[in-house]
Amino acid sequence: MGIMQLKPQTRKTIITYAIVIVAFIAVTILDAVGLISNSLSGQLVPICAYVSLAVSLNLVVGVSGELSLGHAGFMSVGAFTGVVVAGWLSYLGVESDLVLFAVSAVAGAILAGIVGFLVGIPVMRLRGDYLAIVTLAFGEIIKNLLNNVYIGVDGAGLHFAMLSDSSALGMSQGVILINGAKGAVGISKVSTFALGIVVVLITVAVVLNLMHSRDGRAIMAVRDNRIAAESVGVNVTKYRLIAFTVASALAGVAGVLYAMNYSTVVPSQFDFNQSILILVYVVLGGMGNISGSIVSAAFLTVLPEVLRPINQYRMLLYAIVLILVMVVPHLSIYQRATEALRRRFSRGAAKPAVATEGGEADE
Amino acid sequence: MSKFTDFAQRRRETTKMVPVPSVSIMPERDLGKAPALECLHLGIDFGGLKAVDDFNITVGRTEICGLIGPNGAGKTTVFNLLTKVYAPTRGTIMVDGQDTAGMDPARVNRLGVARTFQNIRLFNSMTVEENVAVGLHNQRHCGMATSILRLPHHWKSERYYHERALELLDIFDMAGLADHEAGSLPYGAQRRLEIVRALATNPKLLLLDEPAAGMNPSETAELMENIVKIRDQFQIAIMLIEHDMNLVMNICEGICVLNFGKIIAKGTPEEIQQNEAVIEAYLGTQAKKEVEA
Numbered sequence: 146m147g148i149m150q151l152k153p154q155t156r157k158t159i160i161t162y163a164i165v166i167v168a169f170i171a172v173t174i175l176d177a178v179g180l181i182s183n184s185l186s187g188q189l190v191p192i193c194a195y196v197s198l199a200v201s202l203n204l205v206v207g208v209s210g211e212l213s214l215g216h217a218g219f220m221s222v223g224a225f226t227g228v229v230v231a232g233w234l235s236y237l238g239v240e241s242d243l244v245l246f247a248v249s250a251v252a253g254a255i256l257a258g259i260v261g262f263l264v265g266i267p268v269m270r271l272r273g274d275y276l277a278i279v280t281l282a283f284g285e286i287i288k289n290l291l292n293n294v295y296i297g298v299d300g301a302g303l304h305f306a307m308l309s310d311s312s313a314l315g316m317s318q319g320v321i322l323i324n325g326a327k328g329a330v331g332i333s334k335v336s337t338f339a340l341g342i343v344v345v346l347i348t349v350a351v352v353l354n355l356m357h358s359r360d361g362r363a364i365m366a367v368r369d370n371r372i373a374a375e376s377v378g379v380n381v382t383k384y385r386l387i388a389f390t391v392a393s394a395l396a397g398v399a400g401v402l403y404a405m406n407y408s409t410v411v412p413s414q415f416d417f418n419q420s421i422l423i424l425v426y427v428v429l430g431g432m433g434n435i436s437g438s439i440v441s442a443a444f445l446t447v448l449p450e451v452l453r454p455i456n457q458y459r460m461l462l463y464a465i466v467l468i469l470v471m472v473v474p475h476l477s478i479y480q481r482a483t484e485a486l487r488r489r490f491s492r493g494a495a496k497p498a499v500a501t502e503g504g505e506a507d508e
Numbered sequence: 509m510s511k512f513t514d515f516a517q518r519r520r521e522t523t524k525m526v527p528v529p530s531v532s533i534m535p536e537r538d539l540g541k542a543p544a545l546e547c548l549h550l551g552i553d554f555g556g557l558k559a560v561d562d563f564n565i566t567v568g569r570t571e572i573c574g575l576i577g578p579n580g581a582g583k584t585t586v587f588n589l590l591t592k593v594y595a596p597t598r599g600t601i602m603v604d605g606q607d608t609a610g611m612d613p614a615r616v617n618r619l620g621v622a623r624t625f626q627n628i629r630l631f632n633s634m635t636v637e638e639n640v641a642v643g644l645h646n647q648r649h650c651g652m653a654t655s656i657l658r659l660p661h662h663w664k665s666e667r668y669y670h671e672r673a674l675e676l677l678d679i680f681d682m683a684g685l686a687d688h689e690a691g692s693l694p695y696g697a698q699r700r701l702e703i704v705r706a707l708a709t710n711p712k713l714l715l716l717d718e719p720a721a722g723m724n725p726s727e728t729a730e731l732m733e734n735i736v737k738i739r740d741q742f743q744i745a746i747m748l749i750e751h752d753m754n755l756v757m758n759i760c761e762g763i764c765v766l767n768f769g770k771i772i773a774k775g776t777p778e779e780i781q782q783n784e785a786v787i788e789a790y791l792g793t794q795a796k797k798e799v800e801a
Contacts, residue, residue: 152687351656358655359645359665366631366642373629376591377709378617378646387652433633 158353161436165196165349168443169342184450186338192446193341194403197348199426199442200435201395204352206424207433208361209388210368212277215264215284216396216423221291221415222260223253223397224404228329229296229303231405232322235333236298242335246405250344253401254394260287261393262386269385284420291412296323328411329404336406344402345439348395352435355391364388365433429470441470535761538568542605544620544713544745545590550599551769552589559585560769563599567713567762572739573747574760576780578790582769583749584626587715591623592616604712618646620712624702624719626749632691636682636701639690640673643708647672676704679741680734696727700734707738714738716748720755728752732759753791757781765790 151159172189175181198220205213227249234245264283271279295306299319306313310325323329355361363384366374375381404410426445430437448466452459473479534543543566550563560582567573575583588594590601592613601608603619611619622643631639650665677683680700685693690701699719706714719735720728732755739746750756756763757777765773765780767789773780780786 354656354658355652358652358662359641359648359650359669360652360655362634362638362642363645365634365638369631369633370629372593372613373625373631374642375593375613376617376623376625376629377643377705378614379642380614391652 154357157436158357161349161353161439162346164436164439165342165345169339172338184453185447188446188450189338190336190341190406191403192443193338193345194399194406195423195426195446196345196439196442197399197402198396198423199430199438200345200348200352201392201399202423203427203430203433203435203438204355204388204392204395206427207431207438208352208356208368209364209385210432211269211385211389212273213280213389213392214277214417214420214424215280215282215287216392217415217417217419218284218287219257219261219393219396220400220403220419221287221412222393223257223400224410224415225291225294225323225329225400225412226256226397227253227401228332228404228410229298229322231333231335232320232331233298233303236320242333245333246335246340246401249405250398250401253397255397257397257400258390258394261396262390265386265389265393269382269389281417281420284415284417288412288415291323291415292326294323295321295325297321326412328409328414330409332405332408332410334405334408336402341402344398348398349435349439351391351395356435360384360387425467429467534566534568535571538571541569543567543602544569544571544604545747546600546602546605547590548600548602550586550589550596550601552585552594552597558769560589560766563589563766563769563771565764565771565774567745567747569712569745570739570743571745571762572735572760573745574756574763574777575747575749575766576751576753576756576763576790577766577772581766583766584717585769586766587623587717587749590616590715591621617709617711620710621715622706622709622711622713623715624699624706624717626717626721628695628698628702630690630698630701630705632689634690635686636677636688636690636693637670637673637686639701639705640676640708641669643676643705644669644672645709647708647710673708676708679707679738680704695722699723700731703734703738707742711744713745713747716746716750718749718751720750720752728755731755735759 172181176186198216202213202216205211205216230252231245231249234248239245264280268276268279268283293308295304295310295314297304297314297316297319299316304314304316304319314321320331322331356365363374363379364387366377366379367381367384371381400415423442426442427438429445430439430441445463445466448463449459452462455462545565545567547563547565551561552559563586565573575586577583585594589596592608592611592615603616603621606619608616608619631642634642648665648668650662655662674683674686677686680703682697682700682704685697690698693701699722703714703716703719716735720731723731735746735748736759738744748756748760757780760777763773763775763777763780764771765783765786767785772785772789773783775783781791
């Protein structure tokens with residue numbers, strides 16, 4: 146059966162997974178041949194993290210239809226939870242990178258999910274601009290809280306302090322894991338590109354499977370028409386909260402992946418600009434379009450690196466690309482060209498479909 | 509606001525009020541069973557304006573009941589009260605013998621009230637089948653974890669939603685449109701899809717807000733047949749707001765006429781056609797318009 150004959154939904158799902166897997170194979174081959182520069186190979190894990198963040202934010206912005214500006218906040222909750230869990234485990238003598246990463250990722254997802262749920266309870270009473278403003282504020286609150294957190298580990302277990310300095314932890318020995326505004330130090334660098342691709346695939350699978358299920362349809366119904374969704378018995382608040390919580394948990398996993406690629410991360414990295422950056426990926430990739438988010442996040446993370454040789458004009462070109470991506474789809478010449486391509490493709494698909502039917506009749 | 513209320517007040521005083529017969533308009537076959545809907549002294553105020561006042565009605569379990577009246581009489585407001593889009597200021601709504609006080613629209617739907625909207629409200633970016641599947645939301649449960657992990661129960665549920673959706677779409681011969689985007693359907697098909705989606709919630713009472721609006725005479729005739737067919741097949745009560753008097757007089761067993769938020773007449777189609785107050789407030793003006801046209 147040709148791919149054009151499948152249901153559009155199934156076709157999109159296959160294409161989305163294919164993009165990730167093909168990219169992984171291509172990069173691995175290029176890396177083996179030595180065609181990937183040092184600066185670019187350093188970007189591979191962040192690319193995976195941003196792709197996951199864009200896909201999970203798309204669940205809130207595109208699928209659920211709520212503008213959230215605090216995604217970096219949930220990412221940081223995951224990142225710092227992951228760092229603490231990994232630091233603790235390695236202090237206890239766990240050496241396997243895979244176990245460290247897996248346990249940290251699960252812990253990051255759970256804590257970010259809980260924070261997302263708690264933030265979501267008041268936030269989901271709001272709509273539109275108000276919701277955007279409040280999520281923005283919560284993102285900043287999370288960042289400022291993390292700026293004042295001190296966590297260390299020694300033989301007696303975890304130590305926790307707030308609003309003072311690392312001496313308040315009262316540790317004579319052991320390791321300081323999170324040192325307030327100086328951020329997480331001494332992170333076990335366990336993130337690899339392969340793990341990154343696994344995180345991306347899990348994120349994509351969770352979002353796509355959720356979208357194409359009873360709960361996902363309810364979420365999209367609330368987005369399309371809240372009053373009609375209520376009238377057919379859909380609990381509107383519940384489904385907005387589900388989308389927000391799941392997206393937060395997935396952002397937490399991406400945060401763990403991101404943090405464990407560096408030896409230090411500081412809370413101020415996860416600020417409003419970071420949230421906006423992720424939102425830009427989602428908007429350019431298309432609301433509710435998962436494969437679009439993947440491509441745009443990867444492309445826009447690579448772009449500044451590729452443009453490094455022309456350092457002075459880097460951000461100028463970046464801005465021009467952003468503007469072009471927004472303007473070009475509205476040009477009539479572009480629309481006519483894509484329309485022609487689509488017609489050509491669907492004609493191509495119609496012919497084999499007829500042939501298959503004939504073949505079946507013969508049997 | 510006050511100017512408007514004064515005006516409304518004057519109009520109300522000049523409209524001849526005839527005492528409303530207290531007899532129920534429930535058809536005989538439904539007598540002795542708990543009614544699908546019972547409203548007692550239902551009312552809502554918007555500021556100083558009594559948009560609906562002292563609305564009393566009993567709808568039998570398999571009755572087709574018409575709600576008619578001039579524009580702005582409060583017909584859609586009654587539907588919004590019954591589905592709890594608005595919280596009533598006064599009065600009681602009983603659905604299938606249960607008081608709906610304090611319930612939200614989703615809860616009222618689960619109790620058995622489904623509706624369509626005057627200005628069509630579909631899930632436009634979703635397919636026709638998905639629209640009906642959302643209607644089937646509470647007919648079969650499938651947890652989020654089950655769906656994300658794609659466990660066998662998920663696939664069984666999806667098959668149920670798919671098969672049941674096509675079955676329901678078949679009532680209006682729409683199964684062939686299942687994969688089309690709901691927003692891209694022609695107007696008449698969108699209206700029919702709204703009815704199918706409402707039916708999918710397995711209601712005891714179906715509220716249709718101007719189902720024939722924008723339909724041509726042959727489409728309307730087909731719709732009339734289908735409304736009766738739905739009642740017979742699903743054994744449910746149907747309450748409809750409609751300006752097409754041919755449709756109302758032909759398929760409704762009981763008719764309730766609203767004017768300025770109050771019931772001015774209740775009865776069988778024959779009684780309503782003879783009722784002086786109704787002719788003056790509603791039917792007469794339409795007849796006059798027809799002569800002028």
